[in-house]
Amino acid sequence: MTEEDRARTLRCALECLLLASGGPVPLPKLAQALQCSEEETEALLAQLEKEYEGRGLMLQPVAGGWQLCTRPEYADYVTRLVAAQPEPLSRATLETLAVVAYRQPVTRAEVEAVRGARSDHHLRKLLERNLIREVGRKPGPGSPILYGTTEVFLRHFGLRDLSDLPPLEGRRVQDMLRTPTGKEDER
Amino acid sequence: MTEEDRARTLRCALECLLLASGGPVPLPKLAQALQCSEEETEALLAQLEKEYEGRGLMLQPVAGGWQLCTRPEYADYVTRLVAAQPEPLSRATLETLAVVAYRQPVTRAEVEAVRGARSDHHLRKLLERNLIREVGRKPGPGSPILYGTTEVFLRHFGLRDLSDLPPLEGRRVQDMLRTPTGKEDER
Amino acid sequence: MSAGRSPVVRVAGFEGPVDELVRRAHAGEVDLREVDLTSMVRAYLDGLRGEVDLEEATEFLWAAAALVEMKSRLLLPPKPPAPEPAVAQEEATDLAEQLRQQVEEYRVFREAAEALAALEAVQRRVFTRPPEEGSEGELPLVGLTVQDLFAAFRRVLERSEKPVEEVPREGVTVADCMRAILARLAASPHGLQFDELFEPASPRIVVIVTFLALLELVRRRRLRVAQMEPFGPIRLYAAGGEA
Numbered sequence: 037m038t039e040e041d042r043a044r045t046l047r048c049a050l051e052c053l054l055l056a057s058g059g060p061v062p063l064p065k066l067a068q069a070l071q072c073s074e075e076e077t078e079a080l081l082a083q084l085e086k087e088y089e090g091r092g093l094m095l096q097p098v099a100g101g102w103q104l105c106t107r108p109e110y111a112d113y114v115t116r117l118v119a120a121q122p123e124p125l126s127r128a129t130l131e132t133l134a135v136v137a138y139r140q141p142v143t144r145a146e147v148e149a150v151r152g153a154r155s156d157h158h159l160r161k162l163l164e165r166n167l168i169r170e171v172g173r174k175p176g177p178g179s180p181i182l183y184g185t186t187e188v189f190l191r192h193f194g195l196r197d198l199s200d201l202p203p204l205e206g207r208r209v210q211d212m213l214r215t216p217t218g219k220e221d222e223r
Numbered sequence: 224m225t226e227e228d229r230a231r232t233l234r235c236a237l238e239c240l241l242l243a244s245g246g247p248v249p250l251p252k253l254a255q256a257l258q259c260s261e262e263e264t265e266a267l268l269a270q271l272e273k274e275y276e277g278r279g280l281m282l283q284p285v286a287g288g289w290q291l292c293t294r295p296e297y298a299d300y301v302t303r304l305v306a307a308q309p310e311p312l313s314r315a316t317l318e319t320l321a322v323v324a325y326r327q328p329v330t331r332a333e334v335e336a337v338r339g340a341r342s343d344h345h346l347r348k349l350l351e352r353n354l355i356r357e358v359g360r361k362p363g364p365g366s367p368i369l370y371g372t373t374e375v376f377l378r379h380f381g382l383r384d385l386s387d388l389p390p391l392e393g394r395r396v397q398d399m400l401r402t403p404t405g406k407e408d409e410r
Numbered sequence: 411m412s413a414g415r416s417p418v419v420r421v422a423g424f425e426g427p428v429d430e431l432v433r434r435a436h437a438g439e440v441d442l443r444e445v446d447l448t449s450m451v452r453a454y455l456d457g458l459r460g461e462v463d464l465e466e467a468t469e470f471l472w473a474a475a476a477l478v479e480m481k482s483r484l485l486l487p488p489k490p491p492a493p494e495p496a497v498a499q500e501e502a503t504d505l506a507e508q509l510r511q512q513v514e515e516y517r518v519f520r521e522a523a524e525a526l527a528a529l530e531a532v533q534r535r536v537f538t539r540p541p542e543e544g545s546e547g548e549l550p551l552v553g554l555t556v557q558d559l560f561a562a563f564r565r566v567l568e569r570s571e572k573p574v575e576e577v578p579r580e581g582v583t584v585a586d587c588m589r590a591i592l593a594r595l596a597a598s599p600h601g602l603q604f605d606e607l608f609e610p611a612s613p614r615i616v617v618i619v620t621f622l623a624l625l626e627l628v629r630r631r632r633l634r635v636a637q638m639e640p641f642g643p644i645r646l647y648a649a650g651g652e653a
Binding site for chain 3: 058109135151154204
Binding site: 044048050051055056057061065069070071091092093105106107110118 | 256258277278
């Protein structure tokens with residue numbers, strides 16, 4: 037088998053892996069299934085991405101993995117066949133989610149302190165849609181629940197990982213995530 | 224837009240439809256989403272099938288529709304990835320499924336009468352895996368739930384429709400499945 | 411209603427999306443004592459002649475429940491003020507500074523929310539292979555529309571006599587109600603009539619919370635709602651349980 041035949045077989049296999057799994061597959065898992073190194077797998081992904089140019093499907097790096105998905109320009113055809121994606125989030129819910137995303141792990145009281153409004157309803161909505169989850173409890177009085185974002189969150193917004201979040205006022209997300217706020221446990 | 228451009232766009236859209244729907248899509252539904260005639264849609268499917276030659280994915284007519292799936296020759300890669308395949312059905316669960324498949328619509332009491340054993344656990348498992356579903360209620364006392372098989376069932380077993388079910392060999396089995404027992408509607 | 415799905419309400423001193431009313435009331439910008447919540451709920455229900463959007467209706471009910479709760483606090487005799495040492499000890503200038511920072515911080519997050527909305531808009535046009543069928547699907551409503559459910563709810567609401575002010579201090583939570591409904595359904599293998607869930611003279615808040623619990627259970631597919639004939643009684647069954 038020539039080198040080109042081998043690469044071709046592996047690209048086909050890669051395509052199968054992505055279709056079969058549906059959601060994003062982390063690079064190491066792809067490499068393991070292909071029995072290749074991660075470097076070679078990345079090269080194959082790049083080749084496959086190129087092959088897909090001008091097609092209906094595309095590869096997308098999201099939520100720490102790669103997924104096979106439809107190109108946005110064909111969305112109108114797709115929604116004629118399958119139900120549209122879940123409703124976009126309301127403004128207030130998005131705001132709540134933004135606080136959780138950039139401040140995680142964060143308590144309800146902390147979210148409400150930033151928003152200046154009750155947020156339990158929005159937190160519930162986000163929990164229900166699996167965009168956030170309980171990640172633990174904060175030590176201290178009442179040990180309130182701490183919230184953080186989920187993998188569904190990354191997929192919902194097409195983000196690779198949390199560092200892919202849009203920068204806030206020029207501040208890097210990593211810095212924000214690490215900075216403990218001084219106003220914790222405010223109620 | 225030239226005729227070739229149009230056909231190309233529609234092939235891309237078709238690819239998207241098949242990916243996004245997951246399961247088999249009947250021809251009329253594809254045609255409707257593409258806003259083409261069924262004849263043209265069939266021609267597009269044929270073109271797409273040709274384009275897919277030498278690739279990892281393929282088009283397959285199954286369960287009364289078309290679906291996008293992986294080529295069998297890459298199954299080893301896929302199984303390596305999907306190591307956590309759903310556990311195979313237990314013998315008893317499969318038995319329960321068989322009774323439902325051949326005798327549908329059927330009540331739990333009827334399944335239990337045929338099997339001579341409690342089957343609620345197995346029915347629940349089958350419902351969970353979407354292999355069977357509630358199809359209605361039997362008229363009469365208590366109006367018990369009637370079960371039937373699902374499209375997932377057809378796909379799981381690679382059947383086009385219910386008439387594709389393997390014919391039952393052996394009189395005893397047939398009789399067992401057919402004989403109305405005196406224990407119907409027992410709860 | 412494109413920016414958010416919060417229904418618009420019109421009450422004394424406020425007209426706009428109901429979640430904005432909740433926010434203003436919480437910030438003390440609207441005096442809930444001046445607001446007739448019963449009329450607000452009735453006006454909303456009266457407006458529901460056409461399609462009922464379950465999501466939007468839930469949003470409304472949540473907001474209404476939050477307003478009722480806030481209002482009941484306002485109307486109850488004031489508790490001795492809780493000590494707030496942290497704030498009490500602040501210098502006035504610190505307070506102003508703190509407030510400025512808070513407003514600034516909020517603005518930053520609003521912008522972040524805008525950025526997320528833009529990402530969401532793109533990603534909503536991208537589809538992947540869906541999970542095997544069954545994880546999503548029709549809500550388990552058999553033979554009836556959400557409208558029927560709301561009509562039934564409205565009848566109960568009209569029947570409930572006690573004004574909202576008589577909220578028991580303990581309060582009822584949606585979670586409690588969900589548990590109570592499931593327990594009652596578990597004890598009723600033939601299902602329950604919708605009306606049976608509501609005591610004839612329940613305070614409105616209890617009716618609202620019970621209804622929210624019901625919506626929640628339908629959404630989680632923990633119960634099935636069925637109407638065997640048009641205009642017939644609505645019955646509730648535990649999901650998966652046999653009749």
